[in-house]
Amino acid sequence: MSTHVQRDPAAPLFAIVHAGQPGDLPSTPKHVPHRGGAANPSVEALRARFGAAILRHEVLWGDTTVFVDRTKVGEVCAWLQSDATQSYEYLSDVTAVEYRDHVRPIEVVWHIRSIRFRRFLRLKAEIPKDGKTPLEVPSVWPVWKGADWLERECYDMFGIRFVGHPDLRRILLWEQYKEGFPLRKDFPMRGRFSRSEQLKNALAADPEARYSIEEIGVADAYGDLPVDIRKRLAGGEKVGE
Amino acid sequence: MTATRTIEVALSTTGIGSDGRPQRTLLGADGLMTAPPGMEPELAGENMLINIGPQHPATHGVLRLVLELDGETVVRCIPHVGYLHCGFEKIGEYRQYNQIIPWTDREDYLNSMGNNVSFVLGAERLFGIDITPRCTVLRVIAMELSRIISHLVWMGTTCIDIGAFTPFLWSFQERENVYKLLEGWTGARLTTTGTRVGGMIADVPEGWTEGLRGFLDRFPKTLDECDRMLTRNAIWVGRTVGLGVMTPNEALNYGLSGPLLRASGVDYDVRKDFPYLDYETYDFEVPVGTNGDVYDRYLVRIEELRQSVRILEQALKRLPDGPVNVDDPRLILPPKHKATSEMESMIHHFKLVMEGPRPPIGEVYVPTESPKGEKGYYFVSDGTSKPVRWRIRPPSYVNLSAISKMAEGHLLSDVIAINASIDIVMGEIDR
Numbered sequence: 001m002s003t004h005v006q007r008d009p010a011a012p013l014f015a016i017v018h019a020g021q022p023g024d025l026p027s028t029p030k031h032v033p034h035r036g037g038a039a040n041p042s043v044e045a046l047r048a049r050f051g052a053a054i055l056r057h058e059v060l061w062g063d064t065t066v067f068v069d070r071t072k073v074g075e076v077c078a079w080l081q082s083d084a085t086q087s088y089e090y091l092s093d094v095t096a097v098e099y100r101d102h103v104r105p106i107e108v109v110w111h112i113r114s115i116r117f118r119r120f121l122r123l124k125a126e127i128p129k130d131g132k133t134p135l136e137v138p139s140v141w142p143v144w145k146g147a148d149w150l151e152r153e154c155y156d157m158f159g160i161r162f163v164g165h166p167d168l169r170r171i172l173l174w175e176q177y178k179e180g181f182p183l184r185k186d187f188p189m190r191g192r193f194s195r196s197e198q199l200k201n202a203l204a205a206d207p208e209a210r211y212s213i214e215e216i217g218v219a220d221a222y223g224d225l226p227v228d229i230r231k232r233l234a235g236g237e238k239v240g241e
Numbered sequence: 242m243t244a245t246r247t248i249e250v251a252l253s254t255t256g257i258g259s260d261g262r263p264q265r266t267l268l269g270a271d272g273l274m275t276a277p278p279g280m281e282p283e284l285a286g287e288n289m290l291i292n293i294g295p296q297h298p299a300t301h302g303v304l305r306l307v308l309e310l311d312g313e314t315v316v317r318c319i320p321h322v323g324y325l326h327c328g329f330e331k332i333g334e335y336r337q338y339n340q341i342i343p344w345t346d347r348e349d350y351l352n353s354m355g356n357n358v359s360f361v362l363g364a365e366r367l368f369g370i371d372i373t374p375r376c377t378v379l380r381v382i383a384m385e386l387s388r389i390i391s392h393l394v395w396m397g398t399t400c401i402d403i404g405a406f407t408p409f410l411w412s413f414q415e416r417e418n419v420y421k422l423l424e425g426w427t428g429a430r431l432t433t434t435g436t437r438v439g440g441m442i443a444d445v446p447e448g449w450t451e452g453l454r455g456f457l458d459r460f461p462k463t464l465d466e467c468d469r470m471l472t473r474n475a476i477w478v479g480r481t482v483g484l485g486v487m488t489p490n491e492a493l494n495y496g497l498s499g500p501l502l503r504a505s506g507v508d509y510d511v512r513k514d515f516p517y518l519d520y521e522t523y524d525f526e527v528p529v530g531t532n533g534d535v536y537d538r539y540l541v542r543i544e545e546l547r548q549s550v551r552i553l554e555q556a557l558k559r560l561p562d563g564p565v566n567v568d569d570p571r572l573i574l575p576p577k578h579k580a581t582s583e584m585e586s587m588i589h590h591f592k593l594v595m596e597g598p599r600p601p602i603g604e605v606y607v608p609t610e611s612p613k614g615e616k617g618y619y620f621v622s623d624g625t626s627k628p629v630r631w632r633i634r635p636p637s638y639v640n641l642s643a644i645s646k647m648a649e650g651h652l653l654s655d656v657i658a659i660n661a662s663i664d665i666v667m668g669e670i671d672r
Contacts, residue, residue, distance in 0.1 A: 025521055026521065027516060027521045028516045028518065028520070028521060032369070034601055060605075061366050061603055090496065090509075091496050093606070093617065095632050098629075099629055101623075115507070120515070122606065146494065146497075146643075149641075153638075170323075172322065172323035182328060183331055189331060
C-alpha cells in the first residue's frame with residue numbers, strides 16, 4: 001500500500017511516459033475547438049502499418065476518431081494493444097451508433113485508452129444499412145477480456161454480431177426476448193408489442209427457467225425445465241432475432 | 242490463492258462409534274481440509290448448482306449469481322444481470338439534454354450528484370462552452386461529496402456482509418450528514434438533479450459552506466474509528482486477505498477501473514491522468530494497492546475517503562465569488578421575474594423550454610472518475626436538440642463482468658465478500 005502524487009518514472013510496467021517534459025502533468029482541457037487541433041500520433045502509426053485499412057480520421061472536440069475497415073478491426077486492435085509504441089492496454093467502451101438518417105451506416109465504436117502514454121482514441125467501423133451486409137464485426141475479446149459484456153450488450157441492443165466472441169447472447173434482456181433490438185431506430189420507444197401482449201408474455205415467463213444452455217450443461221438441470229423450454233432448446237431454436 | 246484464516250476448525254463425521262453416537266475427528270491440524278479417502282464416495286466429482294438472488298440481501302440489488310460448487314468451492318460463477326433494465330439510453334434519445342439529467346440520478350443512485358456533473362461535463366464539451374470558476378469549484382465539491390457517500394455505503398454494506406455491524410451504523414450516520422447537505426443545496430437527498438448544462442440548479446444557500454466545514458471537521462474522526470475497527474481486525478483481515486486477486490495485467494485486460502484497478506497496483510485515476518474540473522490544481526494523492534485482493538480494495542477506498550476530505554477542504558478555501566451559470570442565452574433560462582414581466586424574456590424562456598438548446602453536429606466522450614471507476618458519457622449529436630445516441634459507460638458493469646474470474650476457486654462465503662468488494666450498483670449495471 002503506497003500513496004504518491006508524482007508517478008515513479010522508474011516503475012517498469014505501468015509507468016506513465018508522458019510525451020513532454022518530465023513532470024509535465026496533463027491539465028483540464030479548456031476552449032476545446034469543435035474541429036481541428038492536433039490528431040493523436042497513433043493515427044500516423046496506424047496508417048504506416050495498415051495503409052488502406054485505415055479509411056479516414058477526424059479530430060472532433062479534441063478527440064481523434066479513426067475509421068477502420070470493419071474486417072480489419074481485430075488486427076488493428078491487437079496491434080494497438082501489444083505494440084510498445086502504442087500500448088493501448090485499456091478498453092473503455094464498445095458501443096454502436098445508428099443515426100436517424102435512413103442511409104447513413106451504423107457505426108460500431110470502440111473507445112480505447114493508453115494509460116502509459118495518456119492517449120485516447122476512438123475507433124469506428126461502418127456497416128452499411130443496405131439490408132445485404134450482415135451486421136458483423138470482429139470481436140476484440142481476444143485482445144481485451146473486458147470486451148465480453150460490452151459486446152454482449154451491444155449485440156443485445158443493436159443486434160450486431162461480434163465474430164469470435166465466445167458467448168454472444170443477450171445480457172440485459174432475457175434470452176427469450178422476441179421484440180428485436182431496442183436501440184435500433186426502427187424500434188419504437190414503447191416496444192414492438194402492445195402493452196397487453198407484453199404483460200401476457202411477462203406473466204407467462206417462468207423466471208426460474210432462466211438458466212442458459214451452458215448452465216444446463218453443467219447442472220444436468222435440463223430435466224427440471226418446463227416442457228416448452230426443453231422443446232425449444234432441443235430444437236436449437238434461435239431466439240431474439 | 243489461499244487465504245490466511247484466523248480460525249480454521251473443521252469437524253468431519255467418520256462413522257458411528259461404539260457408543261452409538263456419530264464419531265467426529267478434527268480435520269485440518271496440518272492446515273489441510275481434505276476429507277479422508279473413501280468418505281462419502283457417492284458425492285465425489287458431482288458438482289452442485291446453486292442460485293443466489295436476484296433477491297438476496299448480499300447481492301446488493303437484483304444481481305443473480307449461478308454458482309457451480311464442488312463441495313463448498315466455487316468451480317464456476319455465472320452472473321446474470323438485467324432485472325432492473327429500464328432503457329435509459331433509449332429514453333435519452335427522446336429527451337433534450339437538460340431533461341436527461343434526472344435519469345443520471347437514477348442509474349448510480351449512490352453517486353447521483355457525481356453523475357449529474359459527469360453528464361453535464363460531456364454535454365458542455367458538446368456545446369463548446371466553458372463554465373464559470375465558481376461553478377467549477379462547486380462541482381468538485383458535489384463530486385467529492387458523492388464519492389464520500391458512495392464509499393461510506395460500500396463500507397457499511399460490506400461490513401454487514403462480512404458480519405460487522407458497528408461500522409455500518411457509523412458510516413450510515415455520516416452518510417446521512419452528507420445527504421442533509423445535499424438536501425439543503427438541491428432539495429433532494431438521492432435524486433438531486435443538481436446540475437444544468439452551463440451551470441448548477443442553484444448556488445449553495447446561505448450558511449451551507451459552514452455546514453460543510455462542520456462535516457469536514459467531524460468526519461475524519463468517524464473515519465479513524467472505522468479504520469481502527471477494521472484495518473487490524475483479525476476477522477476482517479481473515480475474511481478479506483487473498484480473496485479475488487487480480488494481477489495488474491489481468492485487471493487492465495478485464496477493463497476494471499476505479500478502486501479495483503488501483504488495488505491491483507495500476508496507478509490510474511481519471512482525475513490525474515485525464516483531468517477535468519481543474520483537478521490537477523488540487524493537492525491529493527492516489528492510493529495504490531499491491532495485492533489486488535479484497536483487503537487492498539478496502540484500504541484503497543478508505544484512503545480515498547481521506548483524500549476526498551483533503552480535496553473538499555481545498556475547494557472550500559478557494560471557492561470564488563461570482564455567477565454560477567454561464568452567461569449564454571442559448572442555454573440558460575432568463576430570471577423568473579423577468580420571464581413573467583418582459584415579453585422578450587418570456588419568448589426566450591418559452592423557446593428554450595419547448596425547443597431546447599441545440600449543440601453543433603459532433604460527438605464527445607468525456608470520462609470522469611466516479612466512486613466505482615471510469616464513468617464516461619458518450620454523446621452523438623446531429624444538430625437537433627435531442628441526442629442521436631446517449632451512452633453511459635458503466636464502471637460497475639465492466640467491473641462485475643470479472644466476478645467469474647475473481648470468484649473461481651474460492652469458498653461460497655467468500656463469493657459474498659468478493660461481490661461486495663466490487664461495489665456494484667444494479668441501477669447503473671442494468672440502466
